[in-house]
Amino acid sequence: MPPRNTSQSPAVLRRKSAPEHTADLLREQITAGELQPGARIGVEKLSQSIGVSANTLREALQLLEHERLVNQELNRGIFVARITxxxxxxxxxxxxxxxxxxxxxxxxxxxxxxxxxxxxxxxxxxxxxxxxxxxxxxxxxxxxxxxxxxxxxxxxxxxxxxxxxxxxxxxxxxxxxxxxxxxxxxxxxxxxxxxxxxxxxxxxxxxxxxxxxxxxxxxxxxxxxxxxxx
The missing domain is CATH 1.20.120.530 (GntR ligand-binding domain-like)
Structure with missing residues (x-):
């Protein structure tokens, strides 16, 4: 539920972008355990399976990296984060x-x-x-x-x-x-x-x-x- 009446709020009225929608989908998959901690995320394969472009998926993953849900490791790829x-x-x-x-x-x-x-x-x-x-x-x-x-x-x-x-x-x-x-x-x-x-x-x-x-x-x-x- 929104914390207050936001019917006139620009933040609420603004339509979500494709990367934001994709990030929502991936976030749910991660928190539901469909994508396990430590699992490597193959951008090309995953983008095809969820029906978005690879660029859209990469932007979504950047959002999730900011949320600490995924990690990008140099020369290795992108992985679902492991919590310590x-x-x-x-x-x-x-x-x-x-x-x-x-x-x-x-x-x-x-x-x-x-x-x-x-x-x-x-x-x-x-x-x-x-x-x-x-x-x-x-x-x-x-x-x-x-x-x-x-x-x-x-x-x-x-x-x-x-x-x-x-x-x-x-x-x-x-x-x-x-x-x-x-x-x-x-x-x-x-x-x-x-x-x-x-x-x-x-x-x-x-x-x-x-x-x-x-x-x-x-x-x-x-x-x-x-x-x-x-």
């Missing part, structure tokens, strides 16, 4: 600044943000019941994007989207991801309840615990994946 443990810690530090700051300073919740939070919880419940990893991942991203939109900052919303995309680079196992979802879904439900009540300090306390737990889980998961790969 240090990256995870840094990402969570940034999330605390953005999310906790937004919730702690909130005074009211825009109706569209509240609807988006509730919709994200519903999507998460359905995804867990259906064992649908892709929908579960979207629900998590939707929830945190909606939470950030309480602060009415487009820049914070864009930054949050990038952070969530980077974190999802660590996810490569549907089974393990789904095992984590139910517990974190209940945490998000509790945070939403405090936000609905207007108890923002209490919501921020729950959110701080949630982020601490999420960081520990992501680091442990990342170490397990590295150990199994070595």
């Amino acid at each position: 443990e240090a990256d995870i810690r840094d990402l969570y530090a940034m999330r605390r600044l953005l999310e906790l700051g937004t919730v702690r300073t909130a005074r009211t919740v825009p109706p569209e943000a509240l609807r988006a939070l509730r919709d994200a919880i519903k999507l998460g419940d359905d995804a867990i019941a259906d064992r649908d990893w892709s929908a579960s991942s979207r629900a998590t991203t939707d929830f945190h994007s909606a939470l950030i939109s309480i602060g009415h900052s487009e820049r914070a919303t864009v930054t949050m989207k990038q952070l969530m995309a980077e974190l999802r680079l660590t996810i490569s196992s549907v089974r393990e991801a789904l095992q984590m979802r139910s517990e974190f879904q209940e945490d998000r439900r509790a945070i939403l309840a405090r936000v609905e009540q207007g108890h923002f300090a209490a919501a921020a306390e729950l959110l701080a615990e949630y982020l601490d737990k999420g960081e520990r889980a992501m680091i442990e998961w990342h170490r397990q994946l590295n150990d199994s790969a070595s």
Whole structure:
């Protein structure tokens, strides 16, 4: 959801370019695990498979490189980024600044943000019941994007989207991801309840615990994946 009414905003009215549309498609493939961390991206082959020119694809990849989702290595090619443990810690530090700051300073919740939070919880419940990893991942991203939109900052919303995309680079196992979802879904439900009540300090306390737990889980998961790969 947009953080405020942007019906007259030039940024919203402007049509996306072909490279931006292509970057959106690739971003979704990367964060959904269709393009695995460390995978080499063959420009010619991929451009043909998604139906865009090689030049358009290269421009899209430049956008994703700026978002830290792909890396270009000299004389080797372009690869889907691999996230490190240090990256995870840094990402969570940034999330605390953005999310906790937004919730702690909130005074009211825009109706569209509240609807988006509730919709994200519903999507998460359905995804867990259906064992649908892709929908579960979207629900998590939707929830945190909606939470950030309480602060009415487009820049914070864009930054949050990038952070969530980077974190999802660590996810490569549907089974393990789904095992984590139910517990974190209940945490998000509790945070939403405090936000609905207007108890923002209490919501921020729950959110701080949630982020601490999420960081520990992501680091442990990342170490397990590295150990199994070595």
